[in-house]
Amino acid sequence: MSDWLTPGLAHLWLPYTQMQTAPAPLPVVAAQGSRLRLADGRELIDGISSWWTACHGYNHPHIRAAVEQQLAVLPHVMFAGLVHEPAARLAQRLAALLPGDLERVFFTESGSVAVEVALKMAVQYWRNKGQAAKQRIVYFRHAYHGDTFATMALCDPEEGMHTLFAGTMPDQIMAELPTDQNLRRAFDLLLETHGERVAAVIVEPLVQGAGGMQMHDAATLACVAEACARHKVLLIADEIMTGFGRTGRMFACAEADVVPDIVCLSKALTGGTLPLAATVARRHVFEAFLADDPAAALMHGPTYMANALACAAANASLDLFESEPRLAQVAAIEAQLAAELAPCRALAGVAAVRVKGAIGAVELSCQPGGRIDLDAMRRRFAELGVWVRPFGKVVYLMPPFVITAAELATLTAALRQVLGERAARL
Ligand SMILES: *Cc1c(COP(=O)(O)O)cnc(C)c1O
Numbered sequence: 326m327s328d329w330l331t332p333g334l335a336h337l338w339l340p341y342t343q344m345q346t347a348p349a350p351l352p353v354v355a356a357q358g359s360r361l362r363l364a365d366g367r368e369l370i371d372g373i374s375s376w377w378t379a380c381h382g383y384n385h386p387h388i389r390a391a392v393e394q395q396l397a398v399l400p401h402v403m404f405a406g407l408v409h410e411p412a413a414r415l416a417q418r419l420a421a422l423l424p425g426d427l428e429r430v431f432f433t434e435s436g437s438v439a440v441e442v443a444l445k446m447a448v449q450y451w452r453n454k455g456q457a458a459k460q461r462i463v464y465f466r467h468a469y470h471g472d473t474f475a476t477m478a479l480c481d482p483e484e485g486m487h488t489l490f491a492g493t494m495p496d497q498i499m500a501e502l503p504t505d506q507n508l509r510r511a512f513d514l515l516l517e518t519h520g521e522r523v524a525a526v527i528v529e530p531l532v533q534g535a536g537g538m539q540m541h542d543a544a545t546l547a548c549v550a551e552a553c554a555r556h557k558v559l560l561i562a563d564e565i566m567t568g569f570g571r572t573g574r575m576f577a578c579a580e581a582d583v584v585p586d587i588v589c590l591s592k593a594l595t596g597g598t599l600p601l602a603a604t605v606a607r608r609h610v611f612e613a614f615l616a617d618d619p620a621a622a623l624m625h626g627p628t629y630m631a632n633a634l635a636c637a638a639a640n641a642s643l644d645l646f647e648s649e650p651r652l653a654q655v656a657a658i659e660a661q662l663a664a665e666l667a668p669c670r671a672l673a674g675v676a677a678v679r680v681k682g683a684i685g686a687v688e689l690s691c692q693p694g695g696r697i698d699l700d701a702m703r704r705r706f707a708e709l710g711v712w713v714r715p716f717g718k719v720v721y722l723m724p725p726f727v728i729t730a731a732e733l734a735t736l737t738a739a740l741r742q743v744l745g746e747r748a749a750r751l
Contacts, residue, residue, distance in 0.1 A: 356383035379597030391641035411636035425584030432631035436591035437471030439602035469535035538686035543581035596642035601635035665737035
């Protein structure tokens with residue numbers, strides 16, 4: 326056994342974890358492709374790509390080489406008054422990949438902060454244009470946009486942390502996604518009523534992730550964009566989870582031909598190797614910050630922004646989208662997930678099965694007052710040799726795009742087995 330585990334665990338505080346009752350975390354010593362190697366020599370097939378980041382699998386030689394090369398030259402330098410090649414190249418490449426004139430890239434180190442920067446951009450955009458009353462943000466039910474205070478206020482009020490921190494968060498406006506005619510009218514009315522106070526609408530395009538893997542179609546997304554344009558409200562697309570191929574296109578917005586005013590990226594940006602995020606603005610947003618007045622500038626600057634190692638990793642990750650057939654792999658994963666998760670619909674305790682791109686989600690139902698024993702399910706998955714970590718009411722798979730058909734079949738079989746065992750107990 327590892328000599329670091331027990332003494333170290335006495336000092337670690339793990340995320341989203343009831344430290345009194347949760348099973349001990351598994352010690353990982355290496356990762357390769359779609360597999361995690363544990364200290365006792367066991368291997369787990371990874372069904373969730375380390376919170377949806379490791380799209381090329383672990384330890385890809387091309388990314389490793391790029392990071393090693395950068396490490397030898399310039400791992401980091403502050404990013405005010407100084408710039409460096411990896412960031413400049415990455416900004417140019419992101420601008421070329423994103424639709425329309427999304428062309429100004431502000432780098433940060435986490436998704437939540439990328440969203441915070443987008444919020445600041447939106448509010449200050451209107452202030453710089455003499456419309457300082459436009460400060461509110463509209464978000465959608467089931468949304469998840471991060472764990473910091475400003476972003477918590479934009480998460481689903483029931484699935485998020487609103488009740489825990491009630492009174493400490495900015496008061497924002499929740500809407501329903503306009504998925505039908507009535508909801509379209511309601512969304513339109515909401516923007517008409519509050520438009521003068523609203524800076525932006527924020528949406529996770531096509532798939533709402535951590536709020537429950539809810540999916541909507543391109544027409545709904547197009548409707549959101551159209552209403553924003555009509556009511557003079559900025560549209561922020563949070564593509565932190567959906568970006569870089571996860572839904573089948575490089576960016577989910579492209580499926581609806583939508584060009585948001587601001588896009589947030591992170592998670593798969595570096596292929597799961599180093600922390601990096603980006604907030605990308607359209608030309609007209611950037612231009613609203615240009616003035617003789619220093620106070621009109623964007624006032625933000627994380628210490629480690631645009632870290633050179635992380636930018637090198639991101640450039641290498643983009644190389645792989647060019648040199649390896651990632652989007653074709655996503656299409657194959659989508660077809661396999663759809664076929665192999667479909668039988669779950671017949672199981673007791675299953676409310677819905679949803680698949681989009683390389684995302685497969687099974688939503689569970691439970692008796693009123695009943696509880697879904699997530700820890701027991703997680704333990705069972707590990708026993709079956711797979712790394713799957715259900716949350717809330719959802720058991721989901723978001724594998725690396727390089728996963729083999731056989732590995733994916735092992736994941737879906739484990740899912741059917743664990744949900745079958747649960748159904749037998751209901
Ligand atoms: C993960 C995620 C975030 C937050 O990113 P962190 O890096 O965890 O701060 C924000 N929005 C979406 C859609 C996410 O999936």
